[in-house]
Each structure stands twice: as structure tokens, then as C-alpha cells.
Amino acid sequence: MPKEIEALIAPILAAGGALRPGRKHSVLILPNGRRTGIPSTPSDRRAIHNLRSQLKRLQATQAVA
Numbered sequence: 001m002p003k004e005i006e007a008l009i010a011p012i013l014a015a016g017g018a019l020r021p022g023r024k025h026s027v028l029i030l031p032n033g034r035r036t037g038i039p040s041t042p043s044d045r046r047a048i049h050n051l052r053s054q055l056k057r058l059q060a061t062q063a064v065a
Contacts, residue, residue, distance in 0.1 A: 004048045
């Protein structure tokens with residue numbers, strides 16, 4: 001997994017999230033139980049930017065819910 005992705009998910013893991021490895025995508029489980037797929041080898045040049053945006057949205061819904 002690229003270092004940029006590891007840096008993005010490290011705070012979530014420290015807060016009680018879990019990372020479940022998969023064949024092509026790992027699954028990041030947030031402390032509130034919400035899930036998102038994490039690409040093991042992102043081929044899209046915007047993959048890290050898209051993941052950052054997706055995590056922001058999930059954390060915002062976590063704070064509201």
C-alpha cells in the first residue's frame with residue numbers, strides 16, 4: 001500500500017478503525033461501522049485525492065450520525 005494512503009488511514013486506525021485486507025482492495029472499517037474500499041495498487045492518478053475526499057465525507061457523516 002502506498003505511503004500516502006497509509007498516512008491517510010493511520011488516524012482512523014488509531015481512533016479504533018480496522019483494516020481488513022482483501023485481494024484487490026482492502027476494506028477500511030470506521031469506528032462507527034461504516035466501510036469503504038481502499039485500493040491496494042491505485043492505478044488512477046487521482047486515487048489518493050478521491051480517497052481523501054471520501055474519508056472526509058465518511059467522517060462528516062460519522063460526526064452528524
